[in-house]
Amino acid sequence: MAMTITQRCLGCYACEQVCPNQAIEILAGIFTIIAELCQECIDDFSVPQCSAICPAEEAILDRHGYAVNPLGSLTGVPAEIRSRWMV
Amino acid sequence: MSLSHSGLRGERSLDHHPCFSEEAVHHYARMHLAVAPACNIQCHYCHRKYDCANESRPGVVSGLVTPEEALVRVSMAKARLPNLTVIGIAGPGDALANPARTFETCRRILAEFPDLMLCLSTNGLALPEHVDTIATLGIHHVTVTINAIDPEVGRHIYPWIYWKNRRIRSSEAAKILIDRQQEGIARLVTKKIWVKINSVLIPGVNDDHLPKVHTAIAGHGVFTHNIMPLISVPEHGTYYGLMGQREPTAHELTRVRSRCGLVKMMTHCRQCRSDAIGLLNDEILENDAGMSSCRSEQVNSSGGRVIPLIPVTGHVPPGISRPDRMVPRRIAIASHDGVHVNAHFGQASILTIFECFPDGGIRQSAQWPVPRYCFGDADCGTEQAPLETIVTMLSGCEAILCERIGYGPWQRLEAAGIQPINTYAGWRILQAIADHIGKHGTSTPMGGLNHGILEPRLAVASGR
Ligand code: SF4
Ligand code: SF4
Ligand code: SF4
Numbered sequence: 176m177a178m179t180i181t182q183r184c185l186g187c188y189a190c191e192q193v194c195p196n197q198a199i200e201i202l203a204g205i206f207t208i209i210a211e212l213c214q215e216c217i218d219d220f221s222v223p224q225c226s227a228i229c230p231a232e233e234a235i236l237d238r239h240g241y242a243v244n245p246l247g248s249l250t251g252v253p254a255e256i257r258s259r260w261m262v
Numbered sequence: 263m264s265l266s267h268s269g270l271r272g273e274r275s276l277d278h279h280p281c282f283s284e285e286a287v288h289h290y291a292r293m294h295l296a297v298a299p300a301c302n303i304q305c306h307y308c309h310r311k312y313d314c315a316n317e318s319r320p321g322v323v324s325g326l327v328t329p330e331e332a333l334v335r336v337s338m339a340k341a342r343l344p345n346l347t348v349i350g351i352a353g354p355g356d357a358l359a360n361p362a363r364t365f366e367t368c369r370r371i372l373a374e375f376p377d378l379m380l381c382l383s384t385n386g387l388a389l390p391e392h393v394d395t396i397a398t399l400g401i402h403h404v405t406v407t408i409n410a411i412d413p414e415v416g417r418h419i420y421p422w423i424y425w426k427n428r429r430i431r432s433s434e435a436a437k438i439l440i441d442r443q444q445e446g447i448a449r450l451v452t453k454k455i456w457v458k459i460n461s462v463l464i465p466g467v468n469d470d471h472l473p474k475v476h477t478a479i480a481g482h483g484v485f486t487h488n489i490m491p492l493i494s495v496p497e498h499g500t501y502y503g504l505m506g507q508r509e510p511t512a513h514e515l516t517r518v519r520s521r522c523g524l525v526k527m528m529t530h531c532r533q534c535r536s537d538a539i540g541l542l543n544d545e546i547l548e549n550d551a552g553m554s555s556c557r558s559e560q561v562n563s564s565g566g567r568v569i570p571l572i573p574v575t576g577h578v579p580p581g582i583s584r585p586d587r588m589v590p591r592r593i594a595i596a597s598h599d600g601v602h603v604n605a606h607f608g609q610a611s612i613l614t615i616f617e618c619f620p621d622g623g624i625r626q627s628a629q630w631p632v633p634r635y636c637f638g639d640a641d642c643g644t645e646q647a648p649l650e651t652i653v654t655m656l657s658g659c660e661a662i663l664c665e666r667i668g669y670g671p672w673q674r675l676e677a678a679g680i681q682p683i684n685t686y687a688g689w690r691i692l693q694a695i696a697d698h699i700g701k702h703g704t705s706t707p708m709g710g711l712n713h714g715i716l717e718p719r720l721a722v723a724s725g726r
Pocket of ligand 2: 180183184185186187188189190191206225228229230231234235
């Protein structure tokens with residue numbers, strides 16, 4: 176029961192600032208969520224805070240492995256156009 | 263200019279601020295510090311991974327510095343630039359979305375250099391609750407980016423905001439942002455803090471609307487208004503860039519500016535990045551903040567002075583201790599931008615050394631300007647003396663990660679016990695190092711490389 180961060184993460188520290196459980200770990204510039212600490216914000220907020228502030232589509236997955244913010248959901252750029260420009 | 267600004271702080275402060283005063287551009291230098299990575303809104307002209315030309319800020323991948331590092335930078339820059347008067351905090355995210363980092367930086371700088379003027383740039387969402395801190399710290403200037411005062415216009419510019427622990431979208435988001443901006447600037451003016459408004463001119467979106475924005479902000483008594491043209495190219499990965507939103511023409515810009523005149527219009531803005539340093543007209547740039555090589559060459563060839571490299575201590579990740587006696591592994595990197603492994607060994611103008619500690623800590627320990635030995639294919643590798651210099655410089659390093667490397671230098675380095683590695687071409691430096699270090703252990707999914715499948719990263723057990 177925990178959220179996870181994917182390789183889409185931009186490293187912007189936003190999730191780290193809002194996580195109520197200090198579950199975001201940053202090692203050598205790489206952001207991960209410590210599963211034992213993440214409570215999916217269930218007791219604290221109505222939505223997981225990391226995925227509510229994260230600016231990167233597909234950067235945060237829920238416990239089932241689905242992107243909370245899929246391609247297109249944050250920027251409005253359709254997935255086909257976005258993926259064409261992904262490096 | 264508004265009467266409300268003629269008091270306490272006096273005219274001197276603005277005459278010495280290159281962004282506020284056209285005269286000061288020629289005499290006084292300013293420096294921007296990228297200490298604030300997070301943002302609390304999304305603008306359609308911004309993709310935070312990349313340097314944002316519109317908001318004068320570098321991308322999160324280039325040159326984030328800690329408050330401690332920021333102070334070191336200021337001290338070093340001050341020693342070299344006696345006319346350094348202004349320190350700005352403008353990114354890579356929003357200064358006020360990172361209040362702890364931002365204000366800690368301000369406190370440190372003011373404690374050490376009380377004569378420096380500090381300024382902040384913000385989108386305004388978090389502004390009202392920070393006005394008192396801004397006033398108490400004695401921050402002189404605040405720049406607020408305001409592109410709309412009507413939520414129906416704003417919703418085409420801001421897809422969402424993070425507000426009261428939720429992501430809010432559309433006009434509801436724009437309305438909250440606009441209300442907070444207006445409240446924030448009114449309170450700043452009451453506290454006699456100089457306010458500059460930046461607006462991005464987006465043709466077809468807010469061009470007709472900006473004169474109304476101008477009237478509204480003039481009513482609050484801001485000092486100056488800077489209308490900047492949208493910069494929109496697909497390579498920046500922004501909504502506008504990818505969706506083909508066009509930039510305004512020079513004529514359109516002039517026309518909109520001419521419809522505004524209630525407060526002083528700023529026209530000398532260079533839309534410089536937030537890690538820039540120097541005079542606006544005679545740009546001096548430091549090199550370790552992720553500046554691209556072409557930019558550094560432009561500076562060099564135009565005769566501008568380049569500040570020597572300032573070594574920056576990398577982050578030691580929280581939760582990681584670094585006992586002094588641990589011996590680090592040393593890895594050299596050839597990079598043009600300080601972010602990616604993207605320089606040909608023979609063409610790198612800087613080599614950066616990273617120290618990797620057994621507990622996972624990675625630290626940038628040194629940056630050396632190197633003599634070039636390769637001047638094109640014809641004489642590649644023939645300039646022996648510089649190569650030997652480099653080999654000596656790199657002694658103690660187990661590997662050099664570069665984009666490409668010639669056969670001769672490869673052999674010479676290998677013979678000296680320094681393994682050249684070109685398989686990380688294009689990788690982000692820290693990820694390349696982490697991968698290299700962990701090669702024989704578990705490898706971590708790396709950012710930006712595998713776009714096929716989304717792989718959750720496994721947190722390293724931290725014992726916390
Ligand atoms: S879901 Fe909540 S507790 Fe878990 S990492 Fe995100 S912010 Fe932290
Ligand atoms: S908020 Fe998203 S992009 Fe920013 S560090 Fe967290 S996971 Fe990465
Ligand atoms: S406020 Fe600045 S950092 Fe945040 S999304 Fe807008 S341009 Fe980007």
